[in-house]
Amino acid sequence: MTFLAEVASRARAVAAHDALDVEPASLPAVLRRMPDDAVVALLEEASALIGCAERLKVAAAGVVAERSAAPHGGLAGTLGHRSPVTLVQEITGGSRGEASRTVRVGAALLEGPPSAPDPHPDAEPATPVFVWHAGLRDAMLGGAVTAAQHDAIRRGLGDPAECDGAAEVWAIAAQQLVGEAPGMPVEELGKRARAVRDALDxxxxxxxxxxxxxxxxxxxxTDADGVxxxxxxxxxxxxxxxxxxxxxxxxxxxxxxxxxxxxxxxxxxxxxxxxxxxxxxxxxxxxxxxxxxxxxxxxxxxxxxxxxxxxxxxxxxxxxxxxxxxxxxxxxxxxxxxxxxxxxxxxxxxxxxxVTVTVDRGGNPLDVGREQRLFSGKQRMALAVRDGGCLWPGCDRPPSYCEAHHADHWEEDHGCTDIDRGVLLCRFHHLLLHNQGWKISRDGTGPFVLHPPGGSGETVALRSKSPVRWAWDPPPDRGGWRAA
Structure with a gap:
């Protein structure tokens, strides 16, 4: 699908809601009368449409930055701006920080040869050069990650270490982070990228x-007011x-x-x-x-x-x-x-x-059966190592703010106090799970799965937020990647 075809498709999805055919000032009132599922659907469709516009804006900002490189000249200079950032800020009406990120991501998209051939018939063929973040660039242009997610991964990983094979390892790490980006807060994604970078370097x-x-x-x-x-x-x-x-x-x-x-x-x-x-x-x-x-x-x-x-x-x-x-x-x-x-x-x-916490290759430690109902201190430590915080999607609560939840309820399911059957949840999500009818299950040593109330809706595979998750879940097809 071409870019314009995607934009048209996203716009048609929003335009299909006839109730929106009103004056802009009436939008809040119209949305308040809509059912919950329609409001959520519109939010998702509007975000997808904005994502298309964002990709176009970022790519254009990158070209503006490229054409503004000449001192006291270039595109930004000819329009009276000191830098491409101030030009982008004036056009977009956003903050300087947002404009800086837009230019930074746009410039990164132009580094190295393009992944796709230039459609212009007179364009020179690109010289093959390995660009470690090419996959990240393609994910951004293809809509798999947002500009903020691209920036978090790119800045978090930094540049590859100066050793043989490092660029290839960084490329694999970037691809893995792209796969983890959906549903993950940008702050958490950046933290994960920095953890991977520091593990590799x-x-x-x-x-x-x-x-x-x-x-x-x-x-x-002391200021002028004596404070x-x-x-x-x-x-x-x-x-x-x-x-x-x-x-x-x-x-x-x-x-x-x-x-x-x-x-x-x-x-x-x-x-x-x-x-x-x-x-x-x-x-x-x-x-x-x-x-x-x-x-x-x-x-x-x-x-x-x-x-x-x-x-x-x-x-x-x-x-x-x-x-x-x-x-x-x-x-x-x-x-x-x-x-x-x-x-x-x-x-x-x-x-x-x-304190040594021994885990298997899937990160599952210890087994104390059903002799005790509450998880021990060492088990909670092991859960912290494995889960890295509350496993609920999008939650950023660290291990010290979490409680241990039995995936198999102690009374109802006759559950065991085993690490491989327990997960960390913050107090809010722990109470939400019990009070609203959510359920967490696990098949063997597979991922923990979150089930919505009443079994309706899609299930969600829960992902570890541990900074050392890479130790038992390395990127595919890369044996010994940590030593590369």
């Missing part, structure tokens, strides 16, 4: 960590630690897992009823931490939920060192998945030790 991960560590800073100032301010530029490790402090204290307020003892439940309810905003609570918490210092116990400040940072690493990837003795490995934060280099992992192994 541990030396580069260390260099990026060192750059951010060198940029750490703390600054305070005192502070700014902190964190390094990766310290940010994870501070984040764990606020999460430990505010998790009940933010929809984290329910507490089990009466005292913990009462403390959680009291926090939820606290009239302070989350920002005010976080401020008071950090001031308490500064005041307490070494004089107060952790329980005095944080209560039952202690802060802490866990790193997840594939065991057989730990060991090789460079000529300077630095560990060539990458660990990923259990919450969030951001990568930390071997130097941080080395120190953590020395200071706090490690």
């Amino acid at each position: 541990p030396v580069g991960a260390g260099e990026r960590f060192a750059q951010r560590y060198a940029g750490r800073a703390f600054r305070t100032w 005192h301010h502070a700014r902190i530029d964190f390094d990766d490790e310290t940010f994870a630690w501070v984040q764990s402090i606020t999460d430990a204290a505010l998790r009940p307020r933010r929809g984290g897992p329910r507490f089990m003892t009466d005292l913990e439940r009462a403390q959680a309810d009291e926090l939820v009823r606290d009239p302070r905003t989350n920002e005010q609570l976080a401020y008071d918490l950090m001031m308490d931490v500064l005041r307490a210092g070494a004089l107060a116990s952790a329980e005095d400040v944080f209560g039952a939920r202690q802060p802490g940072v866990r790193l997840v690493v594939v065991k057989d990837a730990v060991g090789p060192r460079d000529p300077f003795g630095r560990l060539l490995a990458v660990g990923n934060l259990e919450d969030g998945g951001e990568a930390l280099p071997g130097a941080v992992l080395d120190r953590a192994l020395c200071d706090t030790g490690s």
